[in-house]
Amino acid sequence: MKLKTWLSLATISVFFVGNTAFANEAEETVTPDEELYDTSILIEETELALTEDQMERALLLDEFANDRLSEIEATIEEGNLEEAEQLIEQYEEYLERLESELEESEEEQEASEEEANEEDDEVERVELPESDDNDGNEQGEDSDEENQEESAEDQDKSEEELRESAKQRTIKLQALLEREDLPEEAKAGIAKALENQKRAEENYLRAKAEKAVSDEDEDEQEQEKEEEEERELQEEREEEAAEQVEEENDKEAEAVVKAEQKQNKAEKKQQKAAEKAEKAERKAQEKLEKAEEKANKAKEKAQEKQEKAEEEAEKKQAKKAQENRQKQEKGNGKPNHN
Amino acid sequence: MKRAMMITCLFMLCACGQGEDATNDDNNAGQAETEAVLYENDVFQIEEIDGWSVDEEATAEQEQNVIFSNGTIRLIVSIVSKEQTIDTLKKDVLASFSKKVELIEDDENYIALLTNRKENIRGDVYFHQGAEHQLIFTYMTPEQHYQESKGQINALNESINVF
Numbered sequence: 001m002k003l004k005t006w007l008s009l010a011t012i013s014v015f016f017v018g019n020t021a022f023a024n025e026a027e028e029t030v031t032p033d034e035e036l037y038d039t040s041i042l043i044e045e046t047e048l049a050l051t052e053d054q055m056e057r058a059l060l061l062d063e064f065a066n067d068r069l070s071e072i073e074a075t076i077e078e079g080n081l082e083e084a085e086q087l088i089e090q091y092e093e094y095l096e097r098l099e100s101e102l103e104e105s106e107e108e109q110e111a112s113e114e115e116a117n118e119e120d121d122e123v124e125r126v127e128l129p130e131s132d133d134n135d136g137n138e139q140g141e142d143s144d145e146e147n148q149e150e151s152a153e154d155q156d157k158s159e160e161e162l163r164e165s166a167k168q169r170t171i172k173l174q175a176l177l178e179r180e181d182l183p184e185e186a187k188a189g190i191a192k193a194l195e196n197q198k199r200a201e202e203n204y205l206r207a208k209a210e211k212a213v214s215d216e217d218e219d220e221q222e223q224e225k226e227e228e229e230e231r232e233l234q235e236e237r238e239e240e241a242a243e244q245v246e247e248e249n250d251k252e253a254e255a256v257v258k259a260e261q262k263q264n265k266a267e268k269k270q271q272k273a274a275e276k277a278e279k280a281e282r283k284a285q286e287k288l289e290k291a292e293e294k295a296n297k298a299k300e301k302a303q304e305k306q307e308k309a310e311e312e313a314e315k316k317q318a319k320k321a322q323e324n325r326q327k328q329e330k331g332n333g334k335p336n337h338n
Numbered sequence: 339m340k341r342a343m344m345i346t347c348l349f350m351l352c353a354c355g356q357g358e359d360a361t362n363d364d365n366n367a368g369q370a371e372t373e374a375v376l377y378e379n380d381v382f383q384i385e386e387i388d389g390w391s392v393d394e395e396a397t398a399e400q401e402q403n404v405i406f407s408n409g410t411i412r413l414i415v416s417i418v419s420k421e422q423t424i425d426t427l428k429k430d431v432l433a434s435f436s437k438k439v440e441l442i443e444d445d446e447n448y449i450a451l452l453t454n455r456k457e458n459i460r461g462d463v464y465f466h467q468g469a470e471h472q473l474i475f476t477y478m479t480p481e482q483h484y485q486e487s488k489g490q491i492n493a494l495n496e497s498i499n500v501f
Contacts, residue, residue: 028433035402036427039416039474040434042396042403043461046412046478047436051457059455063436154456 029067031074032083054105055158061101062165065094069169076176081186088189092196099200102162106207109155116148166201170194376497377404381417381471385497389490408490410483416474424465427474431463452481460484462491468500 030040044064051057068091075084173194177187376386384390384406390413393405406413418427428449432441436453439461443450451461458481466473475498479487 028429030430030433034430035418035422036416036430036434036474038400039403039414039476040430042400042405042414043431043434043476043478044436046405046414047453047459050410050412050459050478050480051455053457056456060436 029070032071032087033078033080054101054108055155058098058101058105058162059158061094061098062162065091065098066165066169068094069172073172073176076179076182076186081183085186085189088186088193092189092193095193095196095200099203102204103207106211110211113148163201163204166197170197170201173197377406379404381468381501382415382466382473383499383501384494385499387490387493387497390494406494408494409487411477411479411487411490413494414474414476414478416476418472418474420470420472422472424472427465427472428463431461431474431476435459435461457481464495466498466500473500 030037044060044067048057048060048064051060068087072084072087072091075081075087173190176182176190177194182190374386376384376390377392378384389408390406391408393407393412396405397403402417404415406415422430424447428444431449432439432451435451436455438454440452440454441449442452447465449461449463451463453459453461460479460481462477464475464477466475475495477487477491479491
């Protein structure tokens with residue numbers, strides 16, 4: 001039982017020792033008296049050169065400034081004051097670079113925020129006319145906003161880290177200043193570094209405060225803008241509704257007019273048909289009358305013809321009779337005077 | 339007799355011309371060799387390779403380091419004494435990178451590192467032994483470009499001569 005406990009304890013301790021060894025390896029620094037010091041500075045600078053993000057660059061510079069301060073402390077401990085003075089100068093350079101990197105980072109963030117706002121405005125302008133089909137765009141917008149929030153959170157976190165780091169450095173510099181064994185030149189250098197550090201911190205805080213104020217103003221402006229947009233949207237909706245009602249009324253009136261027109265047309269058609277029928281009837285009547293007239297005329301003509309024929313026949317008969325009488329008279333020798 | 343003299347003269351002329359050609363060839367080869375070297379000093383030499391160049395400005399300020407670049411790849415060649423063990427050198431290189439760096443590969447004469455940040459930098463470090471010095475070849479490249487940089491790193495590695 002005891003052996004088992006010892007074995008597990010040993011395994012756990014080996015595991016912890018292994019991990020700590022790796023962590024220590026990573027935290028170790030190369031001191032100026034070491035052969036690879038120049039190489040280590042070159043590696044730092046190369047890492048910085050290959051990093052594009054301004055805040056990441058600021059964090060790297062902050063880390064390197066911390067390393068230089070640790071080196072200053074170490075060289076002072078070793079009594080190598082000449083080297084310490086050189087390191088203090090380098091440390092100041094790092095602080096200046098850090099300050100300018102932070103300023104650029106702020107500017108970059110502001111520029112990206114402005115760009116994002118402009119893009120939002122543009123998207124809204126494009127989206128307004130067809131507000132029904134914008135689900136996909138809204139999702140994209142949401143993810144953009146989330147990304148912006150995330151990057152703002154990262155920025156805040158990094159700034160907090162930088163502030164904390166600067167505080168620690170200030171404490172270390174003050175501790176160095178209080179040392180009595182330092183020559184005046186070294187102390188003057190440290191005092192200057194401390195002053196620069198404080199100035200950088202003040203500048204940073206002032207910029208932050210200004211930014212907070214401008215952010216508040218921007219928020220207010222944005223709120224006003226949103227309210228105005230909401231009002232405009234409401235007005236547009238009301239206008240659209242009124243137009244729709246008007247359109248519907250117009251359509252109804254148009255339908256009534258059309259129905260009336262249709263009815264009129266139908267009536268006219270009916271009238272025309274009646275007229276046509278009347279005309280046809282009249283024509284038929286006329287035709288009938290004409291036919292009757294014709295028949296009568298034909299009848300009359302036939303009658304006349306018959307009468308004429310009868311007359312002629314009578315005349316012929318009379319003529320024949322006269323001729324017969326004349327013949328008889330001739331035969332009798334007496335003229336017949338009838 | 340005249341004929342023999344003329345043949346001898348012609349033979350001599352031809353021989354002289356060939357000799358001159360040979361001398362020219364030697365000179366050209368020498369020039370080609372000179373042109374084909376990207377960088378050389380007493381400790382090492384790198385043959386010329388497409389894309390790679392010496393960062394003269396950064397190198398001018400250095401005594402023990404020579405810096406090369408190729409796009410987003412940087413190479414720092416450091417000349418160190420034989421006094422230090424490879425393990426010490428490995429530790430020092432690891433400590434030279436920003437904090438939170440991770441050792442991702444550890445061979446006898448090679449280590450690979452990766453910084454653990456928003457923009458990671460990959461480090462490939464090769465240790466070479468010269469007659470009087472040790473050489474550290476530290477390649478650094480952004481992690482996002484590493485895959486496309488591998489070929490160029492290997493090509494340069496094959497062009498190194500250590501004295």
